[in-house]
Amino acid sequence: xxxxxxxxxxxxxxxxxxxxxxxxxxxxxxxxxxxxxxxxxxxxxxxxxxxxxxxxxxxxxxxxxxxxxxxxxxxxxxxxxxxxxxxxxxxxxxxxxxxxxxxxxxxxxxxxxxxxxxxxxxxxxxxxxxxxxxxxxxxxxxxxxxxxxxxxxxxxxxxxxxxxxxxxxxxxxxxxxxxxxxxxxxxxxxxxxxxxxxxxxxxxxxxxxxxxxxxxxxxxxxxxxxxxxxxxxxxxxxxxxxxxxxxxxxxxxxxxxxxxxxxxxxxxxxxxxxxxxxxxxxxxxxxxxxxxxxxxxxxxxxxxxxxxxxx
Numbered sequence: 413x414x415x416x417x418x419x420x421x422x423x424x425x426x427x428x429x430x431x432x433x434x435x436x437x438x439x440x441x442x443x444x445x446x447x448x449x450x451x452x453x454x455x456x457x458x459x460x461x462x463x464x465x466x467x468x469x470x471x472x473x474x475x476x477x478x479x480x481x482x483x484x485x486x487x488x489x490x491x492x493x494x495x496x497x498x499x500x501x502x503x504x505x506x507x508x509x510x511x512x513x514x515x516x517x518x519x520x521x522x523x524x525x526x527x528x529x530x531x532x533x534x535x536x537x538x539x540x541x542x543x544x545x546x547x548x549x550x551x552x553x554x555x556x557x558x559x560x561x562x563x564x565x566x567x568x569x570x571x572x573x574x575x576x577x578x579x580x581x582x583x584x585x586x587x588x589x590x591x592x593x594x595x596x597x598x599x600x601x602x603x604x605x606x607x608x609x610x611x612x613x614x615x616x617x618x619x620x621x622x623x624x625x626x627x628x629x630x631x632x633x634x635x636x637x638x639x640x641x642x643x644x645x646x647x648x649x650x651x652x653x654x655x656x657x658x659x660x661x662x663x664x665x666x667x668x669x670x671x672x673x674x675x676x677x678x679x680x681x682x683x684x685x686x687x688x689x690x691x692x693x694x695x696x697x698x699x700x701x702x703x704x705x706x707x708x709x710x711x712x713x714x715x716x717x718x719x720x721x722x723x
Contacts, residue, residue, distance in 0.1 A: 413691055413698070415719040419447030420711060421488055421645055421699040424467050425527075426460050428705050430475060433467070437476050439708050441483035443715035448476070448483050449518070449699060452490040455527035459665070470495075470503045477511035484514045488611065488645065488699065489592060491522030492544045493533050497551035497571050505556065505582040513583035517552075518590040518611065521545045540570065542598055547571040549589070549606045556582060590643075594619075596626060604630035604640075609697070613645035614674070617689045620644055624694055643697035644690040647675035650683040650713055660710060664703040676700060676718075683714070684721035691722065 420440040424433055437448040452469035456462030469487050476485055485507075490500065500517075508515040521541040522528075528535035536544065547568030558564040558578035565574045588608035593599040594615075600623075603610050610627045612620045624642050631640055649664070649671045651657040657678055661668045671677035676686045676698075687698055700714055 413687075413696075413722045414446075415444045415715060416446035417697050418445055418714075418719055418722075419449055419484075419697065419699045420445050421449045421451075421701045422705060423451045423453070423701065423703060424472070424705075425451060425453040425456050425462060426458075426703065427456065427462050427464070428467070429464055430467055430472055432705050433472060434476060434479055436702070436705050436708065436711065437480055437483065437485075439711050441480050443712055444719075445711075445715060446484060446697075447486065447516070447699075448480070449486050449488045449516075452487045452494065452518075453524060453527055454494075454531050454533075455524065457524075470500075470507060473515065474503075474507045474510055477507050477514070480511075480514075482514075484516060485511060486516030486588075486590065487518040488613065489518035489520040489590065491520055491524075492548045493522040493528060493535060493541065497548040498555070498573065498576070500548065501552045501555045502580060504552075504587065505580045508582035508584060508587055509580065511583075515582070515584070516588040516590055516609075518592070519545070519548065519552075520591065520593055542595070543569040544571070546598070546602065549602055552589075553606055554578070556585075556587065594623065600626040600630035601633075603627050604634055604636055607640070608638075609641040609643055611643045611645060611699075613699075614647065614701075615644075617693050620690055620695070621693050641696045642694050643699060644695045645699035645701055646686065646690075647671060647677075648683070648700040648702055648710070648714060649675060649677040650680060650710065650718055651678075652680070652713065652717070654679075656713075660704065660707065663707065680713070680717040680721060683718045687718070687722060
């Protein structure tokens, strides 16, 4: 696995301004990471302050698209409860144009009820959210793939469109869609039909392998021809010395032992060993979740010391 197969993943709702994200994205690009991704949430989690407050994922990515030049950008993941399919398709296509074709859309059903009540987003039950996801994927795919000069119509349980021109189009054809989630039937089927990448976040290798197998079976069931990329996301806490690891763990309110068990943590060798287990299980891409966004040296360390051990 090359450095270009590794991505930085951030959680700005925990407390980050656009300028903070820009600084980290530009550093990740400068040292050679393949992607810079952010969550799409509007409310903090846990005991952090969350200041200065949430930033909109697609507004942020539009800015980053103009202030970076090579690194890929995207969400892990945009809940369908925040934006209708028409708005999301237009926003993502526009940001892809702004980036010169470097955008990836991570999309999911949504799960964090508190942020919905805090900011007046509807939060249907699980069945309603998956119906929403099904319709959004069908509509976004249809809008982006309708030839210029033709129109697209779709009737769904939650969303419908009639005689849409399907504009604007993204630069990329197709623009990569990323789907995660642990559903055993509907999620693998939607992933096989629409996604370029299946993401398994913060899960043991055994769970990664099980979800990968379900998606592979779903791909076989529809005789899918194009390859599927499989990825894992792991919280990162790496350092040259144990003191570095302890300091970085304390900065994000975690314990080194817990991070070594559940994430990619420890020395460069320990961190690479944790990642290698997912590569051996079939991961084509890995996301390092960086929770202390001010720690640029952490990004440097992963790029210069951990990544070469994965090549």
